Amino acid sequence: MKRVAITGLGLITPIGAGRKVFWERLLAGASGIATVASFDSSAFPVHLGAEVKEFDPKQFVRLGKTEEMGRGSQLAIAAARMSIEDSGIELSSYDSGRVGVSMGTTSGEPRLVERYNDVRKADGLEAIPGDFLPQYPCNVIPSHIAVEFGLHGPCMMIPTACAAGNYAIGYGYDLIRTGRADLMLAGGADAFSRITYQGFSRLGAIAPERCQPFDKNRKGMVPGEGAAVLILEPLEDARARGAKIYAEVLGYGVSCDSHHMTAAHPKGDGAIRAMAMALEGSRKTITDVDYISAHGTGTPTNDRVESIAVRTLFGDRAGEVPMSSIKSMLGHTMGAASAIEAVACSLALDTGVIPPTVNYETPDPECDLDYVPNHARTTNPRVVLNNAYAFGGNNASLCLARYEA
Amino acid sequence: MSSRVVVTGTGVISSIGAGADDFERGLNAGTTGVGPSQMFGAGTTTAEVRDFAPQNWLGPKGLRVLDRSARLICVSSHMALCEAGLSQADAEEGDPDLGLICGTMFGGLHSITSFDWSGLTEGPNLVNPMEFPNTVINSPAGHAAIKHKLRGVNSTICAGLASGLYAIHYAAEFLRFGRAKALLAGGVEELCEESFLGFRKMGAASASDSIRPFAADRDGSVLGDGSALWMLETEDAARARGLTPVLEVGGFGSAHDAHSTSAFDVRAEGATSAIRQALAASEIEPEQIACIISAASGNRAGDLMEARALRNVFGDLLGEIPVSAPKAAFGEGLGVSGAFCALAGGLALVRQSAPPTAGFKESEFRLRLSAEAQPFQGKHVLINAFGCDGNNAALILNLRT
Amino acid sequence: MNVTAEEIRTEVKRLIAEVTERTPEEISDRALFQDELGVDSLMAMEVMVAVDKKYKINIPEEEFAKIKNVDDTVAVVQRYLGAAA
CATH class of the missing domain: 3.40.47.10 (Thiolase/Chalcone synthase)
Incomplete structure (x- = not known):
């Protein structure tokens, strides 16, 4: 079994994008929580959300067309691009068949479902567009990453809800240590959605004012969105190319x-x-x-x-x-x-x-x-x-x- | 690491039959589950599970909160657990080394759509909270774990039409790593109004309401649904329980086309690579494959892509290897189709006979397809699962003697 | 809304019976939801939403958390119906 190194970190979060900004703000105790902006929350009893602000997908999606993919895929590609850049790898120097993608998600592309219902309500079922079905299933998120970066290796989504990122990184680690892949892009992505919000709101699980984990007066969670992709590779390879190794x-x-x-x-x-x-x-x-x-x-x-x-x-x-x-x-x-x-x-x-x-x-x-x-x-x-x-x-x-x- | 992973139980519910025996009978009789839909009204055609009565297996209680996908996988997991002798029904607590790996594309697509719809039409405060957990993609697997007391790994794998095979391989790896003693692995997909409509809107539905794999006049697919699971264990564990397993999960290969997320890549590089990887992982040569279970479902580009991949790998050997395209029988099951095909491959290997391709008349490609069963002699069968999202997987099953 | 206590009682029993997969006759006025009928928090919330919807009222969650049986539920619904009138 090979040892597995983490050599690239890319992420886009409610407190900012990219390793450096994220870490500075995280250590400073910055908050990414604000009033929900992506939909009208006035019908809900709570209004806090942790959305990714000022996200321009075109900055990250170069090959694919942003209008032909959901927000989950856009966030995922952004994180993947930042991670690849952070790792300093030259993808062209790899056998692309041995570079894979393993991602996690809770809802995949829930906004495709929202659009389905909005169209259905406004114009009826026959107006449902042709890209609904092919762009909804959550496997499109890793597939969009594979297409964007030309990766031909194993490619999968592990949609095990809020534990999915760990499942996906774990499986990426399995593929590297067993020698089934030379490089894995592993992580998770989720888009902010009124569906998720409605669910947690109805369960009474959303905090009305602040998110206070472990505090005696804690009142709930705050739904959010984001994506993170980690570059995993054999430790030996990372050492051989003089890579920055964040962790094993x-x-x-x-x-x-x-x-x-x-x-x-x-x-x-x-x-x-x-x-x-x-x-x-x-x-x-x-x-x-x-x-x-x-x-x-x-x-x-x-x-x-x-x-x-x-x-x-x-x-x-x-x-x-x-x-x-x-x-x-x-x-x-x-x-x-x-x-x-x-x-x-x-x-x-x-x-x-x-x-x-x-x-x-x-x-x-x-x-x-x-x-x-x-x-x-x-x-x-x-x-x-x-x-x-x-x-x-x-x-x-x-x-x-x-x-x- | 080198420990062999074997099949010790089967659970299946499909349009051609419920339970391994019915499924095998339907498959070998050349019948098709493609026919009138009970779900979508007069004149509509599907390969859905008809007259689905989950209470026959699960009893009347506890079904209320389960959507169709959860009911389907609860039934197939019940069957596989019972057949393998690993039912936890009488256990106080379930076995922490018993788990489930579920391949699916949508999970409960209808549940998430209707949950959003009720918020949209009645307001977000009047939605039924009980429906929320059904909106997550891993909810079928979660419900099955609760119903059957499965406390080990509970993973859901989504890799498009290759989901079922990915799930089986993932489970096999977990068993080899010693992370579990026994794992249910396969898939589930429900048919619902959203997938039925969406499939038509994307132009993938057969205009003639039939699946004619590899035929020159093929015009698309017909959606099916259901669930198929194997109970997998290491051979040592199975033998220690006094079993004599006959089917082994062999080599697996996967490759992404990195071409499009919604169109087959007719250059067939990914599909070719997936098959070659599976052969290499099994340490066998193409001529040792005795039967091929095809992923073809009447899609114009998809079937062409697979025919090319098979030609690339097998060349002239294709004249001799029987090929079966069982989606003509159980329909295009999307996330469960790989698991359906794996089961069909396993049954073929044990029976030493490739199942008929239902309704087969002619092929555009020189492939040995037939409307009749095709006997063969051999120890290895290849199962293909290729999807238009670019994901391709291939799995080899070995006969243990 | 002009609803009698008995109508509310019948409706609440029907809902509790539905979520616990029993018959309404099996639900007594005083049986404890959680300990005797196995109503978990998700089921309780489902009943709460159904009651809100049926009577067009809005019982706050903190109120619902205090409800232990059918009698309590009927009383709370009546109180909020009165407030709405």
Whole structure:
């Protein structure tokens, strides 16, 4: 088995695009949360959203036609282009059949469904355009990346909802370490959608004023959008070409609660098993973990259960391992979330600084860990876990490590 | 890593039959599931699962919140779990090493569309919250995990028309890595008014309401639906349970055309590469393939592309290798079609007979297709799954003796 | 809207029966939704939305969280119907 390096980071998020801007703003505690702008939210009881602002897809999509693809694909191509540029690779020097794409998403291209219904309401079903069906299924997102960059390798979407980014990076790692691919573009993408918003609003899960993960007074999550793509390659290749190595992927773990479609298992059963499996596959133990990037959505239940899961697995060590939620700044970018968080983990390993949980004011006795409140902290982590949980009871934890030459 | 992955159970529900026996009978009788639709009104044609009664397998309770795609995969997973002797029905907690890998393109397309529609027409506060979880693409897999207590990996794979084969390969890899003991793998796709209308609007539906794979006068496809799953385990695990498996999941290949996300690439480079990779991964030569299960579904460019890919790989051998295009029977199942074809390939290998291509009369290409079953002798069958989003996959199945 | 308590009771029982896959006769006035009937938060919300829709009222979520059985539900619906009148 080959060792797998992360050598490129590209992302577009509610707090900005590109590795550098993202990291500066994240450590400064910037917020990407504002009043929803992409649709009229007046009929909803809540109005906060974490949208990507001032996005010009034409800046990133050079081969494809932006008007012939959904926003999920546009965001994904933007992240992919930034990641390729960041890695310094020359794609033309690769056998394109051994360069693949593995992406995650929650809803794929939900705006195609919105348009379907808008057209149906205004002009009737016969007016539905011909590109609805071919451009809706979520496999078009990695396929658009493949077309844009001329990649002929394995190409798939793993739509495991809000844990999808970790699933996709995990599978990219599998393809590299087994030698099935020489280079993988792996990550996640999701477009802001009134459908997602309506769902979380109806569940009463959206925070009315602020996103406050792990705070006693937390009132919910904030739906968001974005994309992140990581370049994965064999560590040896990265070393040979003198590449910047942000981090090494050590392993990942996945599980299913098999309990409820929307509610987490009350004792965090699946979350615990996913973290344990990630550590086992990485040949690490709980004593090695220096930082946890929490799923930390800000809903009362998620944050409590995640804290219970970490407390259960880590035992007495739990309080010593800092765990923060960058969703406090970015909102919940759905299928992109764990990919964006994997970028944050890579940068934490590379720079030695861990990002904070902002808006943290009042400790909750049910969430009794170190959530890195409000200020970034220099801790020089060596091994980190990236947690992600999803509808359907899906859980995925990714284990990354600092690369030491 | 070198551990073999074998099939220890099958679950299938399709327009040509429910359960492996019915499916095999329908396939070998040369019948087609293409016919009048019960879903879309008089004069419409589909290859849908008709008279679908999930309660026959799942009992009357717990169906209310499941959409059609979830019901279909809950039924097929029930069948495969029972056949493999791995049902968790009597277990207090499910097995954490038992999981599900689901290939699909849409998940619950109708659920997400109708959830949005009710918000649009009644206001976002009066939508049914119970419908929201059905809008995510992994909801069929999530519902099946809850219903059948599957606590291991629960992944959904979307790779266009190649989704089913990608899912089977993904599951096989997970078993080889030791991340699970037993995995259901295959796919599900539901037919709904949105996919039915969209398929027609994109110009992919057959004007004559029939699927004529590789025929000179082919004019498009007819959508089907259903679910097909295998129970996969390592051979060691299966033998330890006292089973004698006969079907092994062999080499897999995949390649993207990087040409278009909505049109087949008739140069067939990706499809050719996918087949060659599958052969290489299986460490076999083209002449060892005894039967080919084709992805052809009457699409003008798609069938041409596949014929070219087969010619590229097999050359003159094509005169001897029986080819079957079973989508003429179960329709174009989109995300489940790869899994349907894999099941057809497995049944053909065990029976040593390529199933008939329903209604076959003539082929534009020199391929050994037939309206009758074609007996063969051999240990390897090739299954193709190619899509117009540019994704191509090929899988080889081996007969264990 | 002029609705009697009994009409509301019948409707609520019908809804609870539907989400819990029972018959309305099996739903007593005092049976606890969560502990005795297995109504989870998603089901409860489904019933809440259906009641809102049926009676054209808007029961806030914090109010609904306090409801434990059919009797409570009828009382809350009546209160909000009265407020709407």
